[in-house]
Amino acid sequence: MADTLRPNPIRFLGAKLLNGLVYAGGMTLLFLAAARWLLRGLFSRKVKLGREALAIQMVRVGVRSLGVVMLVQAFIGVILALQMTPPLADFGQEPQVARIIGAAGFRMLGPIITAVVLSGFAGASIAAELGTMVVAEEIEAMEAMALNPVRFLVVPRVFASMIMMVMLTVIGDWMIALGGWATARAVLGPATYAGYWDRMQEQLTYGDFATGLIQAAVFGILISLIACYEGLHVRGGAEGVGRATTQTVVYSIVAIVSAAAVFTAIFFVYEI
Amino acid sequence: MTKTHDNPTQAAGAGIDGARPAVIRVRDLVKRFPGRPTPVLDGVNLDVRSGETMVIMGGSGCGKSTLLRCMIGSHTPEEGCIEMFGHNLAELGEEQLDEVRKRFGILFQSGALFNSMTVGENVALPLVEHTDLDRDTIDIMVKIKLELVSLRAAEHRMPAEISGGMKKRAGLARAIALDPEVLFYDEPSAGLDPVTSAEIDQLIIDLSKKMGVTSVVVTHEMDSAFRIADRMCMLDEGRVLKVGPREEFERMRDGAPTGDKTNDLIRQFLRGDSEGPITQRRIDGEFAEDILSTGQ
Numbered sequence: 001m002a003d004t005l006r007p008n009p010i011r012f013l014g015a016k017l018l019n020g021l022v023y024a025g026g027m028t029l030l031f032l033a034a035a036r037w038l039l040r041g042l043f044s045r046k047v048k049l050g051r052e053a054l055a056i057q058m059v060r061v062g063v064r065s066l067g068v069v070m071l072v073q074a075f076i077g078v079i080l081a082l083q084m085t086p087p088l089a090d091f092g093q094e095p096q097v098a099r100i101i102g103a104a105g106f107r108m109l110g111p112i113i114t115a116v117v118l119s120g121f122a123g124a125s126i127a128a129e130l131g132t133m134v135v136a137e138e139i140e141a142m143e144a145m146a147l148n149p150v151r152f153l154v155v156p157r158v159f160a161s162m163i164m165m166v167m168l169t170v171i172g173d174w175m176i177a178l179g180g181w182a183t184a185r186a187v188l189g190p191a192t193y194a195g196y197w198d199r200m201q202e203q204l205t206y207g208d209f210a211t212g213l214i215q216a217a218v219f220g221i222l223i224s225l226i227a228c229y230e231g232l233h234v235r236g237g238a239e240g241v242g243r244a245t246t247q248t249v250v251y252s253i254v255a256i257v258s259a260a261a262v263f264t265a266i267f268f269v270y271e272i
Numbered sequence: 273m274t275k276t277h278d279n280p281t282q283a284a285g286a287g288i289d290g291a292r293p294a295v296i297r298v299r300d301l302v303k304r305f306p307g308r309p310t311p312v313l314d315g316v317n318l319d320v321r322s323g324e325t326m327v328i329m330g331g332s333g334c335g336k337s338t339l340l341r342c343m344i345g346s347h348t349p350e351e352g353c354i355e356m357f358g359h360n361l362a363e364l365g366e367e368q369l370d371e372v373r374k375r376f377g378i379l380f381q382s383g384a385l386f387n388s389m390t391v392g393e394n395v396a397l398p399l400v401e402h403t404d405l406d407r408d409t410i411d412i413m414v415k416i417k418l419e420l421v422s423l424r425a426a427e428h429r430m431p432a433e434i435s436g437g438m439k440k441r442a443g444l445a446r447a448i449a450l451d452p453e454v455l456f457y458d459e460p461s462a463g464l465d466p467v468t469s470a471e472i473d474q475l476i477i478d479l480s481k482k483m484g485v486t487s488v489v490v491t492h493e494m495d496s497a498f499r500i501a502d503r504m505c506m507l508d509e510g511r512v513l514k515v516g517p518r519e520e521f522e523r524m525r526d527g528a529p530t531g532d533k534t535n536d537l538i539r540q541f542l543r544g545d546s547e548g549p550i551t552q553r554r555i556d557g558e559f560a561e562d563i564l565s566t567g568q
Contacts, residue, residue, distance in 0.1 A: 048401065133386075141384035143399050144344050144456075145446075146370035 023229075030229050031162035031221075033159050037151040053156040061122040061157075061224075062164030062170050066171070069117050073172040076113055077101060077179020085188050094191040095199060097184065102200035105176035106208045107267075108215075111165075112260055114172040118165060119252035123227040126157055127248040130231025131241035139232065148234065156203065158224040165220025207224070207272055217261050222255045294319040295486045296343060301352035303338055303510075308496055312338045313349070314510040320454075325480055325487040327497045327518075330507035331541065331550065336490045339507065340458055343488065344378055345369050357453070368469055372400055376454040381462055384441030391442045392418070392427035398449040410494035417445040420482075421475060444475060448483065455479065457489040461496040473499045474553030498522065500523040506538050514538055 041049030088094050130153060133139050139149050176266045177200060184193035230251070232243040266272070279549070296319070303313040312335045320326045328336045341347040343473045344352055344360050354361045356372055364372065385394045387461045399405055418424045426434055434442065438462060447455060457476065461469035473496050475484040480487050480500075491497050497504065506513040513534055514521075522536060525542035533549055540548030 073549075136387070137380045137382055137384040138386055140341075140346055141378070141380055141386075143346060143375060143441075144376075144378045145401075146373040147397075147401055148370075 002187070010207045012260035024147055026184035026233075027225055030154065030232075031225055033150045034154045034225070037148065037155050038159065041151070041155065047151070049151070050156060051154075056163050057160030058154045059155070060125070061118070061160050062168060065118055065164075065168060068121060069114050069172050070167045070175050073105075073110065073113060073175035074179035074182075076109055077176040077181075078183045080109075081180040081183035081188060081192070082103060083150065085184075085192055089191075091159065091255050095099070095195060097180065097192050097258055098196040098199040099203035101177060102203045103175055103226055105180075106173045108212070108264070110173035110176055111169045111212050111216040111219055114169045114216065114257060115223060115256045116253055118168065118220070119223045119227075119256065121224045122161065122248050123248045123252050124245045126224060127231040127244045128225035130228060130242055131244045133239055134232060134234045135241060152230045152233075155223075156226055158221055160180040161224035162217050162220040165216045165223070169213060173209075188194055199266075211272055212265070215260065218259055218263075219256050222259060223252045226251050226255060240258065248264065276307075292321040292323055293323050295357060296320040296488070297338070297355040298343070299353050299355075301339070301349050301354065302344060303335070303342060303347060303349045304478040310510070311350075313334055313342070316352070316507075316510070316512055317328075317559040318505055318512060318515060320435055320486060321503075322479075325476065325489060325500050327489045327491060327504045328502060328507060329352040329490075329492055329497055329502035329541070332491065334507045335459060335510040336492075336507050340456055340488065340490045344376070344456055345373065374398075375448055375452055375457060377450065379440065379443045379447050379458065379460055381459040383431070383436075383443035385439055385442055385446070387431050390428050390430055391423065391434065394442060395445045395449055398446065400451060410547050413449070414491070417449055418442075418561070420446045420448065420479070435468075435474065437464050440464070440472055440509060443477065444472075448479060448485075448546065451483065451509050452485060454486045454488065457487065457491075457494075459491055460489060461491060461493045466495075470499070472496075492550070494544065506541065508537065535541055 037047070038049070045187050061230050076270075081097055084097050085094055088100075089095055133153075139153075142152060155261045181193060181196050184196055227248045230248045232238040234244045236243075277491050298316055298318040301312050301313050301316040305313045310500065316339060318328075318337075318339075328339060330336045338347060342349050343356070345364075348362065348526040352429065357375060358370055359368070361372070363473060373402075385391070386397070389397070392411075395417050396410050399410045399413055403410075409462075414427065415424060418427055421444050423438060423445060425443045426438055426442065431439060431442070455476075460472050466473065476487060476489065477500055489497070489500060498518060498521075501518040502523075503515065503517050506517045506521075521538070521542060524539050527539070528547075529536045529539060538546075540550050
């Protein structure tokens with residue numbers, strides 16, 4: 001009996017793997033349920049998706065995050081400009097900083113940084129809200145009233161996060177570019193800022209812009225799904241709500257970076 | 273929708289004792305939770321008859337709230353079945369279960385109002401979601417329901433701005449929004465002062481009379497239970513100890529100990545005595561477990 005209680009790395013890894021599979025399975029089922037309700041809402045008159053609820057979530061997820069996203073992305077542009085100019089200057093290539101900021105910002109940093117900000121801002125808030133609803137028996141009341149929590153709570157949040165993530169990324173991309181330009185103009189000198197926008201335009205294709213936005217949409221879905229899943233699975237009162245909030249941010253960042261790695265690999269292989 | 277009995281009278285088993293037909297039939301219900309060695313509900317049988325107020329009572333952890341959650345379809349039992357309006361809940365799909373759910377209302381212990389909505393919006397929600405009524409008609413319906421629970425003045429207030437008693441009344445207004453045939457109450461008087469508690473009890477009685485609804489009330493507040501009950505059910509350790517008319521329980525409460533363990537256990541619970549079979553069992557059980565676990 002005592003042997004079975006000793007720490008065993010294989011048992012530990014096995015338990016972690018099982019937990020991971022259960023989590024992935026739960027997330028998949030939640031995604032499928034949300035997709036099913038969304039399709040039913042779009043094509044059936046009987047199912048009301050709630051435009052008002054969607055608008056509220058879009059304001060909450062997007063509009064309230066806008067200032068933070070703009071500020072953070074502008075600083076990313078500042079950092080990129082300041083970090084990349086010295087090594088480029090060694091080869092007399094300071095003007096190319098605009099190309100690097102454009103490529104890195106629009107293809108990857110724009111969506112990733114926006115998603116990280118959104119996971120801390122909107123993801124944590126969604127998990128805390130739904131978790132509190134679970135604790136206060138609101139979800140159970142909803143089910144008892146024949147209102148499906150996935151349709152009523154998850155679908156508007158996932159849909160709003162997806163749309164607003166794309167919109168915020170568009171703004172974030174331009175804030176990175178603008179931050180880089182402002183830094184070049186104020187600190188780095190004419191060698192960097194002269195022809196800044198022209199070189200960025202030369203570097204960027206519609207494909208760069210589109211791949212960034214596709215990633216943004218996927219990140220938005222991931223963040224909101226994780227937040228909803230964590231929130232709806234809260235156990236143990238206020239402590240459980242706190243745990244769900246923390247886990248939402250941690251799992252979201254892991255999911256965002258993992259998805260970004262997969263996207264990068266795909267784009268690399270297919271030369272997109 | 274699967275119907276286990278085409279005839280509700282047959283479903284209720286009416287005619288056997290001349291009683292009204294049963295709206296809810298619980299048969300051999302067993303419910304277990306992971307990590308708990310013993311079942312929370314262990315072979316529960318219970319009929320709730322049309323139009324009556326059935327009070328389910330018992331000590332903390334006896335399984336009464338779990339029984340209520342099984343009845344509303346929140347928990348799925350491992351064994352046995354629950355029939356409501358002649359339908360076996362276990363055999364219903366999601367949409368069919370939702371159709372049954374539209375025929376009952378529930379008042380949760382905390383009121384369970386949606387905090388992001390006003391009291392009026394909370395009451396309107398089932399009407400907005402489940403009916404094709406226009407906005408003006410829904411507004412009138414909301415006012416009527418709030419008037420029934422004496423809460424019209426709070427229509428535009430947020431749940432965070434009203435007292436615990438008002439939250440329960442608002443929850444009740446929402447529960448009756450769709451004119452349900454059955455109303456479930458989970459600890460309706462818990463955490464309320466005696467006057468507010470009596471007001472809630474009176475509301476339950478009034479709604480039962482005015483709307484003719486069948487009520488199932490889970491409580492361990494004995495004053496409240498005796499005020500509202502037509503029949504009572506005593507649960508203990510997941511089993512039904514006794515089901516009967518309120519008067520029978522009143523006689524047990526007011527009578528002397530008989531030496532019969534079940535009778536004396538119910539009597540102690542009804543009277544709220546600090547000594548008796550319940551206390552003795554608790555002391556004996558915990559002491560023995562404590563000693564055994566220390567010795568290991």
